[in-house]
Amino acid sequence: MINKLMKVLLVSGLTLSIGLITQSPAVHAAKVYHSIKSKSYATILPTYQTRSGNPKAVIWNNKLTQKQFSLSDYPGTNWYVYKSYKMTNGKKTGIFYRIKNPENTVSGLVWRGYLKQVKHLSIKQQTLNALPGTIYSPHLQQITDQLKNHPDSQQEYLQKALGAQYKKFQGITIPGFLASDKRLQAQLKSGKLSFNAYLHAVIPKALLTDLTGNNYQVKDLKGWQVSVSVSGMASKNYGWGFVYFLEP
Numbered sequence: 001m002i003n004k005l006m007k008v009l010l011v012s013g014l015t016l017s018i019g020l021i022t023q024s025p026a027v028h029a030a031k032v033y034h035s036i037k038s039k040s041y042a043t044i045l046p047t048y049q050t051r052s053g054n055p056k057a058v059i060w061n062n063k064l065t066q067k068q069f070s071l072s073d074y075p076g077t078n079w080y081v082y083k084s085y086k087m088t089n090g091k092k093t094g095i096f097y098r099i100k101n102p103e104n105t106v107s108g109l110v111w112r113g114y115l116k117q118v119k120h121l122s123i124k125q126q127t128l129n130a131l132p133g134t135i136y137s138p139h140l141q142q143i144t145d146q147l148k149n150h151p152d153s154q155q156e157y158l159q160k161a162l163g164a165q166y167k168k169f170q171g172i173t174i175p176g177f178l179a180s181d182k183r184l185q186a187q188l189k190s191g192k193l194s195f196n197a198y199l200h201a202v203i204p205k206a207l208l209t210d211l212t213g214n215n216y217q218v219k220d221l222k223g224w225q226v227s228v229s230v231s232g233m234a235s236k237n238y239g240w241g242f243v244y245f246l247e248p
Contacts, residue, residue, distance in 0.1 A: 031089045031091075032063050032064075032065060032089060033063055033088065034087065034088065035086065035087050036086050036087065036088055036093075037085070038084065039084045040082070042083070042197065043187075043194065043197050044194045045080040045081065045082055045194060046117055047078050047079070047118040047121065047126075047129065047196060048081055048097070048099065048116060048117050049076070049077070049078060049079065049116055049118055050071045050072075050074070050075070050079075050114060050115060051115060051116050054071070054114050056070075056072075057070070057071040057072065057111075059071065059099070059108035061108060071114060074101065074106065077132070079099040079100070079101060080102065080196070081098070081099055082098055084096070085097075085098070085109070095111070096109045096111055097109070097110055097115065101132070102130050102132045102218060103133075104218075123230050123231075124228045126196055127199060127243060128226065130196070130199040130200060131203070131221060132218070133218075133219070133221055133222035133224075134222070134224050134245070135223065136225075136226055137226065140227040141227040141228070143158070143161045143162065144227045144242070144244045168246050169244070169246055170211050170212060170244070170247070171243065172206035172207060172210040172243050173206060173242055174203060174230065174242070175202045175206075175239065175240065176206055176209060181205070184201050185238075185240065188238060188239045189238050195233075198239055203218065203243075204218065207221075221245065223248040224245045224246065225245065225246040226244065226246075227244045228241070228242075228244075229244070230242070230243070
């Protein structure tokens, strides 16, 4: 009887020990980060770049549990911030930005200390930033700047100025002619939408409707020469204009 009792106690003790060992990692595991406050920048899309000297800076998933991308793999990239989060895991708290590149191929959360804001960009530079991979061409800019002097013979002028390259010349109009495009321009003029956010909305649609080809996206324009003619804030036509391209 005593032996049976001892066996029961030993088995019970072993089972309890295994249970404690099995449970202990869960008890001591770090909590997952969660958001306690957020702010949207969707109507602003401020431009940021990576600060130098942070080779291990990464872009995380929503819970900061998995590394999605390394910032060092995208040198010189202009990042658009469209939301910020104050996040905590109960022990550590920090501010993280939800970012994306102009091509919309990379996005995620990054600690704000790894980024620096780029301010006071011209209309032309913001437009070029929205078309990464393209090559600004001063020569093409000179040619397209003269289009206003040839209102009734633009095609003939371009054929003469571009020569054999004329066949590779294309352009887009922003905004487009849909009612939704006009609303975006109205929001831009009223200050409800930043120029950067405006471009991010109208350029992809214009590429699809205006360029001859198969459903062009920003990422398809790598190596294309580009020039810009878009009205600035002082103009009553603020936000309206053209972006011209020469295919390689």
